[in-house]
Every structure is written in structure tokens, then in C-alpha cells.
Amino acid sequence: MRSTAKTSLRLLSFCAAAFGSVWIGTRIADDLEWRSLAAVSNALAEAGYPWATVTTDGVIARISGEAPDEASRFRVMTTASAVLNPVNLRDGMTVVEVSTLPPPQLRLELLRSGNALTIHGLIPATTDDALTLAQQITALKPDLRLSDLVAPVDLAAPEGWPETLAASLTAMAALDNSRVLLTPDAIQISGLAPATLSLSAFDAKLRAMLPPGVSLSLDLRAPRKVVSPFIARFRLTPEGGVTEACAANTDSGRQMIEAAAAAAGIDVVGRCAVVLGAPDASWDQVVVTGLNKLAAMGDGTLTLSDLQLTLVPGPAAEPVLTETALEDLESSIPGIFSVNVPIGLADPAEGAESELEFRASRNEDGAVIIHGPLPDRDSIAVVQSLARAQFHSESLSLDLRQQAGLPDKWTLRILAALDQFSAIEEGSLSVSPSMIEIDGTSGSKAASTEIAAGLTAALxxxxxxxxxIDYDRLLDPIAALPSPQECIDRVRAIQSETKITFAPGSVELDAASSAIVRKIADVLRKCSDVPIEIGGHTDSQGRDEMNEKLSQQRADAVLRALIAQRVLSANLTAKGYGEARPDADNGTADGREANRRIEFALLGTSQTEDDAPTSNPTEPENGPN
Structure with missing residues (x-):
């Protein structure tokens, strides 16, 4: 009996232990499943995937939901794998079906650096531009090294695409260092503008090529000149001071130099230029320091050439002040600069004369007279060759004589001085044993600095x-060019005084009209980059077809006459409008006379009342049209 009870007790204990193990195992499994669900769900929620749903079955987690794209689907699985073993993950997601993909965006970029050009982007294949684009570029600039990364796409060319592409290629051809970005509705152009480019005319030319609705953005900068040696030179006397050369490293540095020079009583307005070639970043501050010491001396010359600073005292400078300037300079500028203050060497006094002198002069008409002594025949031959190379032979007068006992380096100084003198449009040159003097005017703001650099480099x-050297804007080949509006205003002024006339039914210019065309040609030769239309118009008498033909022939006649006067025709267009654009009432004799006219109009600009086409009647009221 005890044996049976004992067996039953053991069996009961075993069952209880088994039940407990199963219960504990189930609780552990449920806990693991809940933790997996929570970990994956929280990770996906924090990552921004609310559309992803997580369900668990034991240690297996299944992710379902509709992903917006394959990339999102992949990122969800990656996020879940960071918190749960990928072996236990199941992908049950679907991806939203995209009925139609958005069309590719047409875009062409042209990157030019000198003779290297890279083009890339998407252009419409239906226009065959993918085949002809390289040929168009070669026709414009045959010397370019082309890297063609353009891909054609199966799209119809937008309206105006060929014209927009042509304008982009024209801009690229004109700018050696540039970026041109073309889209169907805009052109963006950035880069360095050549020194000879008129930005206003260039802008007008491109706008004239563009179809309506296409915008143009120009961001062009003028390249800075390189000056070597990098030089600044100032002369101060008790009566005032002059700036002979002033190269600055930065625009802020230029302002500091101008302020210091003005405070010292030195004329500096418009004479400092920001150029390339500074030997050290501290250049501008060193010039300012030197100017302050020159001002303290009150009389003398300050010259900085690359890393060498020279302070020459004038006759009115006190020796004590000069010595103090030397001590202060050496302790207040970077050690990379060397300082030279020749104590006891006074700057040659103003007005000092020498019997020995070599002179040259150039008047406003370009006539050059050069006369003076040289040591031997070889020197005379060399100076003659240089003078004939630098100045027009027909306007050159030479009076060179051989003389013994000339100073050392005399011929070298003459050659260096004449070479720099050729850079000014009008003025005089004097070379004596103690001084080289150049006085004149130039169309370059940097002329004085460049001449000083040239003399220092040579001597x-x-x-x-x-x-x-004074700057004259009228001599500046770029600044003196008229703007597009100035071009048309000058033509308008000529036409307001006189009229271009034709005999009735004729397309030949009479003598009076030819004289008017010559005056207009004088204006347009300076406006070669400005797109201008020559429009021919008639009154309403006669048939429409005949009037249109007659107006075209008259516009062509004016264009041919301008070409005969050496006006470049690349940006001139002749167009006959017939009677389609009357300017007055065709019901009166005066109105018909006003409608028979030649108009000059800017192309590519929106016309206001002030910008209306210039016009004049073309014939008296004594015949049809």
C-alpha cells in the first residue's frame, strides 16, 4: 500500500514538473516574441516608415505594407536587420506600381576652359542634335578639344530649342573660360569676360537670338591683369604728392592704400588697381605702413617692388625723421620684405636740369618725334628699329645723333623708356643722366602701374x-564703346536732322541719302556687336506684294551701303515690312510720306516709347511708295 502511494506521489511530482517547464517555456517564448515585435516596430517608426506593419510568429518577424518604391523597401529591411537577426526576418512588403515615369528633363551644360570643352546632359534625339552638336561646335571653334558626354532622349524638341541652343553655343564660343547651362526656358552663363568684350552689346546680341519665353542670366567677371614686378610708387613733396604706380592685392587693400595716400596728401583717385602677382598676402598692409612713414618724412619717394621697399628722402626731409622711418619700417613690416632707406641720398629736386637729354613726344594725332644722342651707330640702329616697331612709321620722325662720353647704361635706359612710352596715347618722354620722366594720358587705368613695373624690371x-599718367575714358577702347541704346540714340539724332530718300519706285540711294548713310556708318562701326534691324516701310498705295518687295529692296540697299562704308554686317538685319506697320494716316499726303521710311531698331530688347525704332520718311509725295 505504501509502495502504491509512493509511486503515485512520484508520478504526480513528475507531471507537476513537466507542466511547470511547459508553462515557463511558453512564457519565455511569448516574451521573446513580444520583444522582437516591439524592437522592430519601434525602429521602423523612428526611421519614418509608418506604412510598415510588423507581425511575429515565435522568433520570426514578418514585415508587410505597401512601399512607395524599391529603395524604401530596401531601407526598411536594413533598419529591421539592425535590431533583429536577418535570419528571423521575412519580407512581405509590396511596392506601389507607377503607371508612368516622369519624362526626363532636357538640360545641356557646356564647360569651357581655354581650348578644352566638356558638354554633358540630355538633349532631344528627334532634332538630331545628338549627331550635329559636335559638328556645330567644330564649325564655331575648330581648335577646341571636345569631351562629348551628351545623351539623346526620345523627346520632341521644345518650341524654340534650336534658337536657344544656337545662343548657348555663341556664348560658349565668345568666352574662353565659362559655364553655359541650357534648359528649355532659360540660359545661365557665368565665367570670365575677355577684356575686349562689351557686356551690354553681348547681352543684347544673345537676347536677340532667343525665342520669347526664354530667360537669360549673365554673371561675367573681368579677369585681373598680372603685373610683374608687383609695384607701388608714390612721390611726396611739401606742395603735394602723386601716385606713379599702385598695385593692390585685394579690393579691401586697395581701399586701405587709397585712404593712407589721401591722408598723406597724395593724389590717388582712380590710380590704384587690383591686379594679380602680389609676392605676399601682407602686401597691401606693407604699402600702407610705407605711406605712413613717407607722410611723416614729408618729402621723398616710396617704392615697393615685389619684396623690396625703398624710401628715398627728398631735399626737404629731415635726416632725423628719415632715420626714424628706417627704424620703424624694419620693426613694423614682415621680415620677408627688405627695407632700403639710403641716408643722405636726396631725391633729385623738381626742375633740376641737365644739358644731356633724350626726348620723345606724341601728340593727339599720333605723330611721334624722337630726338637725342646715342653712343654709337649700333645703338642708333637698335633704337630706330624699336621706334619703328612700336610706332607707325608714317607718323614717326627720328633725329638721332652720335655722341661720345655718354653715361653707362645710356642706351639701355633709352630702350626701356621708349618701350614703356609706347603704352601712352599722348604725352612726352625725357631721359637725363639722373632721371626718366614720362608724362601723358592713356586709355588704361593700370597704365602707370604697368609702366613703372616695366621700367623696374628692365633697369x-x-x-x-x-x-x-592720366586716365582718359575716351581713349579706353572698351569704356569708350557706346551701349546698344547709345548706338541707336546716335543714329536717331542723325535721322532727326536729315532723311534717307529714294526716287519714286526706286531702290537706289541718291547722293543726299548716301551722305546720311556715311554719317550713320561712322556710328555703327563702333557698334559692331549690337544687333540692329534695318526696316523698310512703304505707304498703302499699290499692291501688298509689290510694297513688301519694294521695302525689302530698299532696306537691302541701305545695308549694302553700310557694308561699303566698312560697317561689319554680322549683327545687321534688313527686313521689308511693306505697308504692314504704318506710322501715320495713309489717308493724307503727309501721313503717306511719314509711312515711307527706313527704321533702325535694336533687336532683342523690349521697346518702350523712348526705345521706339528710329525712322524717317524715305521720299517726297510725288510718286507711289
């Missing part, structure tokens, strides 16, 4: 010179 720092 070194020890050869004194004086420069007084």
Missing part, C-alpha cells in the same frame, strides 16, 4: 623715374 630699383 632695377636703383634707376629713378617720375611718372604722371
Amino acid at each position: 632695377g630699383m636703383g634707376d629713378p623715374f617720375r611718372l604722371k
